[in-house]
Amino acid sequence: MDGVQGGGRGCNNSSSASxxxxxxxxxxxxxxxxxxxxxWTVEEDLALMNYIANHGEGRWNSLARxxxxxxxxKSCRLRWLNYLRPDVRRGDITLEExxxxxxxHSRWGNRWSKIAQHLPGRTDNEIKNYWRTRVQKHAKQLKxxxxxxxxxxxxxxxxxxxxxxxxxxxxxxxxxxxNSSITTATAAGAxxxxxxxxxxxxxxxxxxxxxxxxxxxxxxxxxxxxxxTPSYTPDNSSTAASSDSFGAQVSPVSDxxxxxxxxxxxxxxxxxxxxxxxxxxxVQANHQVGSYDQCFxxxxxxxxxxxxxxxxxxxxxxxxxxxxxxxxNVEDMxxxxxxxxxx
DNA sequence: AAAAGTTGCAACCGCGAGACT
DNA sequence: GAGTCTCGCGGTTGCAACTTT
Numbered sequence: 591m592d593g594v595q596g597g598g599r600g601c602n603n604s605s606s607a608s609x610x611x612x613x614x615x616x617x618x619x620x621x622x623x624x625x626x627x628x629x630w631t632v633e634e635d636l637a638l639m640n641y642i643a644n645h646g647e648g649r650w651n652s653l654a655r656x657x658x659x660x661x662x663x664k665s666c667r668l669r670w671l672n673y674l675r676p677d678v679r680r681g682d683i684t685l686e687e688x689x690x691x692x693x694x695h696s697r698w699g700n701r702w703s704k705i706a707q708h709l710p711g712r713t714d715n716e717i718k719n720y721w722r723t724r725v726q727k728h729a730k731q732l733k734x735x736x737x738x739x740x741x742x743x744x745x746x747x748x749x750x751x752x753x754x755x756x757x758x759x760x761x762x763x764x765x766x767x768x769n770s771s772i773t774t775a776t777a778a779g780a781x782x783x784x785x786x787x788x789x790x791x792x793x794x795x796x797x798x799x800x801x802x803x804x805x806x807x808x809x810x811x812x813x814x815x816x817x818x819t820p821s822y823t824p825d826n827s828s829t830a831a832s833s834d835s836f837g838a839q840v841s842p843v844s845d846x847x848x849x850x851x852x853x854x855x856x857x858x859x860x861x862x863x864x865x866x867x868x869x870x871x872x873v874q875a876n877h878q879v880g881s882y883d884q885c886f887x888x889x890x891x892x893x894x895x896x897x898x899x900x901x902x903x904x905x906x907x908x909x910x911x912x913x914x915x916x917x918x919n920v921e922d923m924x925x926x927x928x929x930x931x932x933x
Numbered sequence: 934a935a936a937a938g939t940t941g942c943a944a945c946c947g948c949g950a951g952a953c954t
Numbered sequence: 955g956a957g958t959c960t961c962g963c964g965g966t967t968g969c970a971a972c973t974t975t
């Protein structure tokens with residue numbers, strides 16, 4: 591998966607030249623074979639899925655031919671990995687995922703596939719798109735380069751701590767609301783606290799008229815014509831404050847419009863199931879959720895964040911609380927820490 | 934209501950690495 | 955060892971959907 595490691599790109603000019611010639615030859619061949627490009631149709635998706643179900647994936651060029659698809663192997667692979675694969679997650683990037691993306695990007699930069707490895711079900715393409723559309727947008731709003739120290743500091747000392755706070759707040763609210771039922775379920779050993787609520791066999795769509803529709807997990811039927819529409823119906827609401835595209839609930843506290851108040855004693859105890867099964871994403875019993883300081887910057891105090899925020903409000907003339915997305919929904923802090931501890 | 938502008942994301946492209954012949 | 959094939963990565967583009975004017 592990690593094919594390009596360490597300065598691989600651009601270090602071999604001779605092979606680069608031959609690769610370019612090869613690609614052009616390949617392209618001509620593609621044109622002669624009348625290969626299709628552009629959006630996939632339902633029929634193509636079905637053909638690809640059926641073929642892979644029967645023969646497995648890999649050898650994409652021959653797979654494309656054998657499946658009767660007038661597509662390049664590359665195109666088939668991409669379609670499968672980014673869209674048709676059963677374990678692909680769809681829907682909004684959760685708070686925990688956002689935090690993880692920010693943290694991992696600060697470590698590894700644009701190593702999207704490597705970052706994606708730590709976000710189960712998310713594709714490198716999706717993470718890349720998230721970064722470009724959301725994070726880079728924020729950098730633009732702050733009128734600074736996404737790679738600048740100012741922006742990186744803003745992320746690390748303002749947005750990420752705030753994300754942690756919101757995760758804590760949501761976890762606390764969720765715990766309070768469901769404490770009794772969780773206790774019952776824990777006794778039965780049956781509470782599966784999934785961080786993903788979009789990956790069920792049946793997925794709820796919201797039609798343009800607001801009608802809720804049940805769809806199989808693989809996205810067909812969202813459109814009556816043969817052209818495949820995007821995998822989910824975008825939420826009509828521009829604020830998207832109440833639900834994501836699959837009807838998953840988005841916390842009303844997810845908007846970072848509240849003014850940041852440093853948390854010095856924010857330690858939330860989540861009392862839920864402790865299931866050793868790795869497949870189940872269960873919040874660990876009595877898991878202590880610390881502040882962002884404790885997670886990533888044990889040496890920094892909350893006064894540091896406060897100073898940072900004041901500095902940026904002054905320097906950029908922007909309330910950092912207003913520049914964040916309002917599309918975030920809320921899951922478990924445990925997921926994040928679990929992921930980071932495995933890295 | 935319509936035109937113009939913006940956004941989000943699926944898909945494509947070029948390239949490099951490794952496997953295979 | 956050289957040539958070819960396949961895979962996978964990161965960057966970019968095209969366009970539908972959405973928002974603003």
